[in-house]
Amino acid sequence: MEHFDNIAVRYDIANTVTSFGMHYLWKHQAVRHLDLKEGERVLDVCGGTGDLAVLMEQAVGRPGRVVLSDLNYAMIRRGRYKSTNSAARRKILYVQSDAQEMAFRSASFDAAIAGFGIRNLVDMETGLKEIHRLLRPGGRFVCLEFSRPSRAWFRKLYDIYSFRIMPCISRLILGSGTPFLYLSESIRLFPGPDEFSGILADAGFRDVTYRLLTDGIAAVHKGRK
Numbered sequence: 001m002e003h004f005d006n007i008a009v010r011y012d013i014a015n016t017v018t019s020f021g022m023h024y025l026w027k028h029q030a031v032r033h034l035d036l037k038e039g040e041r042v043l044d045v046c047g048g049t050g051d052l053a054v055l056m057e058q059a060v061g062r063p064g065r066v067v068l069s070d071l072n073y074a075m076i077r078r079g080r081y082k083s084t085n086s087a088a089r090r091k092i093l094y095v096q097s098d099a100q101e102m103a104f105r106s107a108s109f110d111a112a113i114a115g116f117g118i119r120n121l122v123d124m125e126t127g128l129k130e131i132h133r134l135l136r137p138g139g140r141f142v143c144l145e146f147s148r149p150s151r152a153w154f155r156k157l158y159d160i161y162s163f164r165i166m167p168c169i170s171r172l173i174l175g176s177g178t179p180f181l182y183l184s185e186s187i188r189l190f191p192g193p194d195e196f197s198g199i200l201a202d203a204g205f206r207d208v209t210y211r212l213l214t215d216g217i218a219a220v221h222k223g224r225k
Helices: 002-018 024-034 051-060 072-079 086-091 124-134 153-174 178-189 193-202
Strands: 039-045 065-070 094-095 111-117 133-147 206-213 220-225
Touching: 002 072, 002 086, 024 051, 024 111, 024 133, 024 206, 024 220, 039 051, 039 124, 051 086, 051 111, 065 072, 072 086, 072 094, 111 124, 124 133, 124 193, 133 193, 193 206, 193 220
Parallel strands: 039 065, 039 111, 065 094, 111 133
Antiparallel strands: 133 220, 206 220
């Protein structure tokens, strides 16, 4: 939590620089995998500064509703007042909430998404079961998360970049290398795509699949209630 308090204002800049802008492409792909329809009610879990929520708001249109939930108020505030897509941001409902225990009724949403946030939960399994509870029968869930590159040589280069170069960039932009060193360590500890698919199934999701992005740097996981 403290990391996100300290970096909220420059979080998007740091993400863009360290990922060479790829995170925007990954987010667009993740939202496309949700197959949203006009008028649907959707939840952005661990929504941060709201990039995914904005994309979903544009997809569900005026009859729909997008709810962004995040535990960190500084990130929510940053997302609400960003100048980009300001009209869409005004239509989003922002809620400060713990993803492991959200104050919504069961079966409240047609779809839910989590972008680079599930990895940060204290109890990931509890968080996934909570998302499952909030979806209506047949509701879709997409989880966009970092992964590990598929090829060994690329994985070695990625580790050098993640553990040596990214913290240096982070220090220049954020004044501290700690947030992105934590990011690199958390990615290394996160379950691989096959293992995470099993965790999703254990949480109650069916038809679980995944697709690797950019040679496995990230992955889009899908499931249904």
